Amino acid sequence: MAMSDERRFPVRIALVGHTNTGKTSLMRTLTRDGRFGEVSSRPSTTRHVEGARLIADNEALIELYDTPGMEDPVALLERIDTLVEAERQLGEILDGPAGIARFLTLPEAEGRFEQEAKVLRQLLASDAGLYVVDARDPVLAKHRDELALLGRCARPLLPVLNFVRDPEADEASWREALARLGLHAVIRFDTVAPERDAERLLYGKLATLLDACRSAFERLIASRERETIARRGAGEHLIAEMLIEVAACRVRVEGDVVEIAAAVDGMNQRVRVREQACVDALLGLYRFDRDDVETGDLPLIEGRWEDDLFNPETLRSMRVKLGGGAAAGAAAGLGLDLMVGGLSLGVATAIGALAGGGWQTLRHYGDRLRGKLAGHHELTVDDAILRLLALRALELLRALEARGHAAMTPFVQAPATSASWREGALPRSIESARAHPEWSGLFGAMVREPEREQAVSALADELGRFGSAGR
Amino acid sequence: MLKQTPEHSPDRFERRWLAEAIRLLEAGRGPLADADAVRMARLAGGTLEDRVLVRAQALGAREGLLDALRDWRGIERLGLIVVALLALSSGFGVALGVLGDGSRPVNVVWALGGLLGLHVVGLVVWLIGMWFGGRDAGGLLGKAWQWLARRMARSGPAVLLGRARTDLLAGAGLNRWALGAVTHLVWLLALLGALAGMVLLFMLRGYQFTWETTILSGDFLARLVATLGWLPGMLGFEVPDATTVKASGAGMLAVEEARRAWAQWLLGCVLVYGVVPRGLLWAGCRTWFRRQRAALALDLGMPDYLVLSDRLMPASERIGVTDPDHADTARAANRHTHVAGAGAPTVIGIELRPERSWPPTIAEGVVDGGRVDDRIQRKEALARLAAQPPARLLLACDARLSPDRGNLGLIGEMSACAADCRVWLMDGTAPDNPRLAHWMDGLARLGFESHEIIGDEGRALAWLAHGDE
Numbered sequence: 003m004a005m006s007d008e009r010r011f012p013v014r015i016a017l018v019g020h021t022n023t024g025k026t027s028l029m030r031t032l033t034r035d036g037r038f039g040e041v042s043s044r045p046s047t048t049r050h051v052e053g054a055r056l057i058a059d060n061e062a063l064i065e066l067y068d069t070p071g072m073e074d075p076v077a078l079l080e081r082i083d084t085l086v087e088a089e090r091q092l093g094e095i096l097d098g099p100a101g102i103a104r105f106l107t108l109p110e111a112e113g114r115f116e117q118e119a120k121v122l123r124q125l126l127a128s129d130a131g132l133y134v135v136d137a138r139d140p141v142l143a144k145h146r147d148e149l150a151l152l153g154r155c156a157r158p159l160l161p162v163l164n165f166v167r168d169p170e171a172d173e174a175s176w177r178e179a180l181a182r183l184g185l186h187a188v189i190r191f192d193t194v195a196p197e198r199d200a201e202r203l204l205y206g207k208l209a210t211l212l213d214a215c216r217s218a219f220e221r222l223i224a225s226r227e228r229e230t231i232a233r234r235g236a237g238e239h240l241i242a243e244m245l246i247e248v249a250a251c252r253v254r255v256e257g258d259v260v261e262i263a264a265a266v267d268g269m270n271q272r273v274r275v276r277e278q279a280c281v282d283a284l285l286g287l288y289r290f291d292r293d294d295v296e297t298g299d300l301p302l303i304e305g306r307w308e309d310d311l312f313n314p315e316t317l318r319s320m321r322v323k324l325g326g327g328a329a330a331g332a333a334a335g336l337g338l339d340l341m342v343g344g345l346s347l348g349v350a351t352a353i354g355a356l357a358g359g360g361w362q363t364l365r366h367y368g369d370r371l372r373g374k375l376a377g378h379h380e381l382t383v384d385d386a387i388l389r390l391l392a393l394r395a396l397e398l399l400r401a402l403e404a405r406g407h408a409a410m411t412p413f414v415q416a417p418a419t420s421a422s423w424r425e426g427a428l429p430r431s432i433e434s435a436r437a438h439p440e441w442s443g444l445f446g447a448m449v450r451e452p453e454r455e456q457a458v459s460a461l462a463d464e465l466g467r468f469g470s471a472g473r
Numbered sequence: 474m475l476k477q478t479p480e481h482s483p484d485r486f487e488r489r490w491l492a493e494a495i496r497l498l499e500a501g502r503g504p505l506a507d508a509d510a511v512r513m514a515r516l517a518g519g520t521l522e523d524r525v526l527v528r529a530q531a532l533g534a535r536e537g538l539l540d541a542l543r544d545w546r547g548i549e550r551l552g553l554i555v556v557a558l559l560a561l562s563s564g565f566g567v568a569l570g571v572l573g574d575g576s577r578p579v580n581v582v583w584a585l586g587g588l589l590g591l592h593v594v595g596l597v598v599w600l601i602g603m604w605f606g607g608r609d610a611g612g613l614l615g616k617a618w619q620w621l622a623r624r625m626a627r628s629g630p631a632v633l634l635g636r637a638r639t640d641l642l643a644g645a646g647l648n649r650w651a652l653g654a655v656t657h658l659v660w661l662l663a664l665l666g667a668l669a670g671m672v673l674l675f676m677l678r679g680y681q682f683t684w685e686t687t688i689l690s691g692d693f694l695a696r697l698v699a700t701l702g703w704l705p706g707m708l709g710f711e712v713p714d715a716t717t718v719k720a721s722g723a724g725m726l727a728v729e730e731a732r733r734a735w736a737q738w739l740l741g742c743v744l745v746y747g748v749v750p751r752g753l754l755w756a757g758c759r760t761w762f763r764r765q766r767a768a769l770a771l772d773l774g775m776p777d778y779l780v781l782s783d784r785l786m787p788a789s790e791r792i793g794v795t796d797p798d799h800a801d802t803a804r805a806a807n808r809h810t811h812v813a814g815a816g817a818p819t820v821i822g823i824e825l826r827p828e829r830s831w832p833p834t835i836a837e838g839v840v841d842g843g844r845v846d847d848r849i850q851r852k853e854a855l856a857r858l859a860a861q862p863p864a865r866l867l868l869a870c871d872a873r874l875s876p877d878r879g880n881l882g883l884i885g886e887m888s889a890c891a892a893d894c895r896v897w898l899m900d901g902t903a904p905d906n907p908r909l910a911h912w913m914d915g916l917a918r919l920g921f922e923s924h925e926i927i928g929d930e931g932r933a934l935a936w937l938a939h940g941d942e
Contacts, residue, residue, distance in 0.1 A: 034783075035788075035789055046877070050794045050796055050797045051796035052794045052795065054790065055789055055790050056788065056789050057786075057787065057790060060520075073877040074877065079848070112799065116798075117878075124796065139875075140826040142874075143824075143848070147847075232779060235774055236774060236775065239776060
């Protein structure tokens with residue numbers, strides 16, 4: 003091709019479509035900007051053209067333009083046809099784009115058809131258009147007229163089927179209707195719950211439509227993928243940190259049953275607060291505010307997520323095997339550590355802790371041994387609670403990852419996560435955290451030392467493996 | 474000390490240190506108000522790390538961390554000077570104590586042990602610590618030094634900086650090298666002090682040397698002296714020969730050469746087994762530490778930085794409105810006006826789904842106006858209505874679709890062709906359909922009263938057949 007591959011960037015793409023099909027929502031999802039424009043179920047919410055640049059590696063690669071919805075394509079097509087016919091009678095043949103351009107000079111383009119004129123003007127100024135379809139709507143004459151109008155702009159058009167995951171969606175009719183108009187490349191992109199690969203597929207299809215700009219799309223895809231992986235890794239790190247802290251948490255209780263019960267209560271409270279902190283951090287990581295959660299009905303505020311963490315029923319609903327402590331109804335199981343034998347920690351862990359941890363660990367051992375001899379009890383968080391925390395956090399992570407920034411409707415429950423966390427041995431890093439009460443920030447300051455960070459990283463890796471196995 | 478320009482600009486490591494301190498500050502206290510700092514960082518451009526650093530520096534200046542960093546530097550330097558002086562003088566003191574005032578002969582074995590013993594033990598402990606890794610590595614002296622620095626830094630920012638530094642270095646596994654460098658430096662200075670003390674005393678005082686043993690043979694000691702003296706001997710230090718050694722043990726040897734040989738042997742041993750290894754280790758630790766520290770990068774995969782990256786290096790930026798809405802351009806709000814119509818009651822379906830059955834079961838005398846969707850159907854329907862305006866017109870719409878200017882305009886035009894008109898919302902009349910309200914709004918703008926919009930099929934068809942009763 004004569005046109006070099008390094009043609010002018012950014013590539014300009016116009017988002018067009020009938021009114022109220024979710025163009026601004028798609029815009030929000032693609033720009034990762036949940037505050038872009040205004041979204042509502044009201045028709046013709048957007049009445050102007052507003053743009054955003056997609057940036058990767060410090061370069062603006064793509065410009066997206068959100069346009070007003072087409073509202074009266076039937077009348078507009080008729081108007082333009084009349085116009086072209088009149089010109090023909092005067093001896094001038096206007097082709098598609100020329101007809102559109104002529105129409106744009108008319109006063110009606112500023113008046114009755116102002117919204118439609120903005121769409122056509124923007125599409126003419128762009129390299130390609132994304133035609134956003136509400137797949138729940140039937141294919142009507144107005145849609146066909148709309149496509150005819152857009153087709154006359156002579157720009158590559160990629161239909162985007164929005165709301166395809168809705169039970170009322172009629173994808174087949176749309177595909178057929180679009181094929182009849184010569185639009186065979188169609189993409190499914192549910193802005194509320196985009197499928198995992200939707201964005202990559204969208205850019206991939208645009209790259210085939212606009213071969214000269216292929217590199218821009220490929221770079222964008224690569225950059226977005228890197229970002230997704232980094233974000234997931236960070237999320238797993240946040241979860242791992244919470245799990246390590248909760249696992250490491252250890253409280254000594256001196257006294258009778260009443261005091262133990264009070265201590266268990268206190269500990270439960272701290273674990274709840276820690277989980278909330280992790281949830282907040284995850285929301286922040288995925289650019290959801292707590293405000294978004296309230297308006298957007300994320301899982302945490304409704305249904306199961308509001309269940310009490312320490313309710314045995316919650317454990318059962320997640321199908322977590324109940325351990326000794328939890329079965330007895332106590333969430334923070336009494337750590338009946340057989341200290342003298344060092345059995346509960348596992349010999350390997352103890353040796354590892356001694357080799358890596360040195361004196362500090364040994365001192366803790368000493369303290370605990372003394373406490374044991376003095377008849378004190380030690381509280382730790384039960385394994386079942388750890389499993390539940392892990393499952394809930396992983397599920398939230400998955401939900402956040404799958405959730406588009408356009409989502410305004412209630413959260414769709416993700417399928418069950420991997421079985422690995424429900425039963426079987428807990429990862430080794432959790433076991434070693436048990437030996438390091440100083441790693442926990444649940445009660446005051448924690449010691450951030452390389453061993454702790456290593457344990458967190460190892461656990462995060464493990465979470466990642468479970469996560470990808472569950473996918 | 475070289476005084477720098479008052480605008481102290483932090484070096485490469487210090488900028489990362491500052492960023493880590495800011496991160497810790499925000500982790501503890503919540504996000505800082507950083508609109509200006511973020512703007513600066515975005516203006517500066519560059520990689521994400523560059524931007525994080527620019528932001529941190531701007532925030533650090535505001536939060537007093539930049540000043541604290543300068544203070545920290547001063548404190549650390551001052552502390553190092555104090556420790557260095559202490560080490561030098563205590564080394565000197567050790568030499569003084571070991572050699573005595575010359576009134577009694579010097580026991581060479583004891584003297585060497587006193588000068589190097591603790592140092593060798595410390596070195597072995599350090600090496601073991603380094604070998605096995607672990608957090609206690611780095612030397613006790615280094616730990617003490619860290620503690621001292623923390624003690625001296627009492628204010629909030631300084632404590633924060635201390636933590637940030639430890640975290641940052643620990644994350645890169647550099648703490649042990651830093652602490653090792655300090656430990657070796659202190660020992661180096663102490664041993665240099667001792668060496669200086671010995672040279673001074675040997676110059677100004679006359680010492681007799683001896684050795685004592687109960688069970689060891691003189692040969693053994695001679696061999697020991699020769700072995701230890703081999704390396705210093707290579708560097709030109711005199712080593713007492715076997716006869717001198719034996720003579721020194723038997724009685725006090727006052728021969729000048731022997732005394733000089735003993736003195737040189739002692740100096741050589743302290744230099745070769747004390748000063749040189751410590752010096753090399755210090756230089757090694759320091760070089761390694763500096764090089765690694767210079768290569769230190771922020772862990773940008775940390776959740777905190779990822780969250781920050783959304784604002785410092787957003788995936789998109791808004792261009793703004795490029796084609797504004799000229800507002801209130803007459804959005805044809807066709808109030809429906811009634812002509813005197815006497816034609817048969819008519820029902821028309823507007824933009825219905827293909828799967829929707831049509832017509833509904835209508836009473837005798839009611840005309841089916843058909844489905845209206847495309848341009849031609851619209852025209853024909855309007856022409857028919859204009860030719861014979863019906864007395865009652867029922868327009869059936871699907872409330873699951875969005876009302877738009879097109880279909881509302883059509884409703885307006887058709888209703889103007891009938892004496893009386895009602896809109897029948899066939900489907901999607903459940904209250905949870907958000908588009909229902911939009912239909913009500915749109916129709917109200919056309920002039921339909923709420924009783925003129927019917928959701929129930931029976932009522933709609935009854936009205937069509939008999940009108941209002």
